[in-house]
Amino acid sequence: MRIFSQRATVIVLAQLGVAGSGWAQAPDGAAVFRAACASCHERPGPDSRAPALDVLRQLAPESIVTALTVGNMFRQAQTLSAAEKRAVAEFVAGRPVGTPVPATAAGRCAAPARPFDPGRGPSWNGWGNGVENARYQPADRGGLTADLVPRLTLKWAFGFAGVTSARAQPAVAGGRVFVGGESGDVHALDAKTGCTYWTFHAPAGIRTAISVGPYRAPGGGRGYAVYFADGNATAYAVDASTGRALWSRKVDDHPFARATGSPTLYNGRLYVPLSGVGEEGQGGRLQYECCTFRGSVTALDASTGAVVWKTYSIPEEPRPRGRNKEGVQTWGPAGGGIWSAPTVDPRRRLIYVATGNGYAGPPQRTTDAVLALDLETGRLKWASQLTPNDVWTGGCPRENTDNANCPETLGPDHDLSMSPVLARRSDGTDVLIVHQKSGMAYALDPDRNGAIVWQYRAGQGSGLGGQWGAAADERLAYFGVADTLSPTPGGMRAVRIDTGEPVWSAPPPPKLCGAARGCSSAQGGAVTVVPGIVFSASSDGGLRAYSTTDGSIVWQFDTNREFETVNGVKANGGAMDGAGPVVAGGMLYVTSGYVSLIGRPGNVLLAFGVDR
Numbered sequence: 001m002r003i004f005s006q007r008a009t010v011i012v013l014a015q016l017g018v019a020g021s022g023w024a025q026a027p028d029g030a031a032v033f034r035a036a037c038a039s040c041h042e043r044p045g046p047d048s049r050a051p052a053l054d055v056l057r058q059l060a061p062e063s064i065v066t067a068l069t070v071g072n073m074f075r076q077a078q079t080l081s082a083a084e085k086r087a088v089a090e091f092v093a094g095r096p097v098g099t100p101v102p103a104t105a106a107g108r109c110a111a112p113a114r115p116f117d118p119g120r121g122p123s124w125n126g127w128g129n130g131v132e133n134a135r136y137q138p139a140d141r142g143g144l145t146a147d148l149v150p151r152l153t154l155k156w157a158f159g160f161a162g163v164t165s166a167r168a169q170p171a172v173a174g175g176r177v178f179v180g181g182e183s184g185d186v187h188a189l190d191a192k193t194g195c196t197y198w199t200f201h202a203p204a205g206i207r208t209a210i211s212v213g214p215y216r217a218p219g220g221g222r223g224y225a226v227y228f229a230d231g232n233a234t235a236y237a238v239d240a241s242t243g244r245a246l247w248s249r250k251v252d253d254h255p256f257a258r259a260t261g262s263p264t265l266y267n268g269r270l271y272v273p274l275s276g277v278g279e280e281g282q283g284g285r286l287q288y289e290c291c292t293f294r295g296s297v298t299a300l301d302a303s304t305g306a307v308v309w310k311t312y313s314i315p316e317e318p319r320p321r322g323r324n325k326e327g328v329q330t331w332g333p334a335g336g337g338i339w340s341a342p343t344v345d346p347r348r349r350l351i352y353v354a355t356g357n358g359y360a361g362p363p364q365r366t367t368d369a370v371l372a373l374d375l376e377t378g379r380l381k382w383a384s385q386l387t388p389n390d391v392w393t394g395g396c397p398r399e400n401t402d403n404a405n406c407p408e409t410l411g412p413d414h415d416l417s418m419s420p421v422l423a424r425r426s427d428g429t430d431v432l433i434v435h436q437k438s439g440m441a442y443a444l445d446p447d448r449n450g451a452i453v454w455q456y457r458a459g460q461g462s463g464l465g466g467q468w469g470a471a472a473d474e475r476l477a478y479f480g481v482a483d484t485l486s487p488t489p490g491g492m493r494a495v496r497i498d499t500g501e502p503v504w505s506a507p508p509p510p511k512l513c514g515a516a517r518g519c520s521s522a523q524g525g526a527v528t529v530v531p532g533i534v535f536s537a538s539s540d541g542g543l544r545a546y547s548t549t550d551g552s553i554v555w556q557f558d559t560n561r562e563f564e565t566v567n568g569v570k571a572n573g574g575a576m577d578g579a580g581p582v583v584a585g586g587m588l589y590v591t592s593g594y595v596s597l598i599g600r601p602g603n604v605l606l607a608f609g610v611d612r
Contacts, residue, residue, distance in 0.1 A: 150555050225302070284393065294317075357414065387411075393405070412461075439460050466482065
């Protein structure tokens with residue numbers, strides 16, 4: 001099976017400096033640092049926002065690579081090749097990419113772990129706590145209801161070493177918490193105390209949620225695995241009891257392929273979505289042959305990692321489009337990244353994915369759309385496009401007549417970045433609920449090729465920041481509002497699943513982060529609902545519980561501080577975006593710290609509970 005066209009692979013790798021006979025040896029990381037980084041980081045002045053080299057040396061090399069490729073240093077590093085970014089990261093960190101953080105005895109579990117059984121006790125498994133991605137936790141599994149939430153207190157904190165972001169969502173199963181980090185480490189923690197059972201290291205940062213499920217060993221044995229994907233477009237299965245690697249599978253060879261959306265585990269298959277955020281920002285660079293990445297979802301055998309099928313969000317391979325004003329060849333169509341976890345519909349034997357904007361024309365009907373794929377074969381059954389002609393790349397002006405790298409008219413960059421929520425109406429019919437960066441929320445009919453059932457304007461819309469996840473209970477759907485570029489970001493909304501009729505609207509609360517750089521009230525992160533309460537983690541560092549009755553805030557916690565951690569790692573909270581809160585067994589878990597083109601640093605997992 002061809003994962004990426006050979007010609008385009010050679011072109012992109014060559015221009016990034018990671019392939020070809022002319023690349024005889026790895027770049028000198030120290031020399032790259034002196035040439036590209038030292039002016040800001042070697043001796044920063046008193047008013048400089050750049051951290052000094054001795055501060056950078058505390059970071060993991062994987063975290064530095066993330067910052068240089070898709071994080072807050074993306075624009076400053078865009079002229080560096082992939083090999084140069086890796087070399088400078090290894091020079092600064094003092095160790096190669098792929099080597100784990102030095103082991104420490106702090107926070108290790110003293111007692112041996114009981115045999116792992118995910119059926120023992122409450123759980124939150126995968127991104128949406130079910131393949132419908134409704135992000136709903138009933139009282140019998142969550143152990144939290146509206147009367148208990150005001151009594152929540154912090155029980156323990158876990159620090160992620162060597163990183164400035166904590167963007168991965170934890171999973172809870174069998175009395176353990178499984179969570180990844182931007183250093184490439186996945187940790188298995190005790191759900192009640194936070195002590196560490198084991199740590200597994202992947203060679204790239206992890207921002208996906210984790211799923212837990214069974215696997216079959218080659219010799220016929222059975223066990224349970226944790227499944228996730230990393231920033232190098234590689235999926236993994238790791239034994240949940242021991243942390244032993246079972247398999248890994250590179251699912252796309254494009255150098256800008258990233259797993260931002262969480263893999264979905266269902267019936268012995270792992271469905272892995274990919275986005276291409278790094279290429280999306282390259283369009284304005286005349287030296288770059290924009291663009292060749294296409295979003296995709298790959299079905300893997302959960303026991304072996306073997307590829308069952310792979311489907312691109314843009315069926316047509318990129319082809320030459322012309323040359324830009326520097327004479328550089330351009331390519332298209334491209335884009336349609338899949339930022340979020342796929343949603344499975346067992347009754348219709350379909351899998352739904354939401355796609356982002358195009359990077360290069362010609363425009364496609366499968367961008368900014370919900371796609372329905374056959375669960376067994378990956379064949380496209382239908383596409384429901386919500387914003388046509390949205391071709392957008394960073395660094396391009398609104399109108400372009402002389403630069404083939406950029407679209408003639410720049411699109412609004414109104415991705416669908418959340419997983420479709422498969423919800424049921426009171427008459428027994430199903431709808432797919434999505435919330436777009438445009439500020440519009442929709443219910444689509446899966447029995448009529450995604451026809452719009454209702455639409456609701458939840459916010460003003462913004463090209464910056466995502467809408468990462470709605471939630472739904474038996475009656476209502478809940479949306480956080482990002483509106484990052486608007487004068488009044490933030491807020492919460494609730495509408496009726498049946499009709500889209502608004503039930504309540506909560507304004508942005510007062511910011512908890514004050515005048516800190518990057519402080520925002522945006523609430524684009526995924527929300528989570530339990531009986532009587534919907535939780536929202538905000539970019540201002542606030543974790544809030546809203547009444548599902550009227551939208552009033554009944555509990556709030558400010559994560560903008562340093563925490564004493566069970567593993568002895570210095571850790572603090574910051575912005576929260578992307579991943580949402582997780583509820584299981586009377587506990588509430590959330591990661592704090594989000595640094596990309598937006599956000600503020602942090603590196604902590606917080607666990608809350610109620611004294612009974």
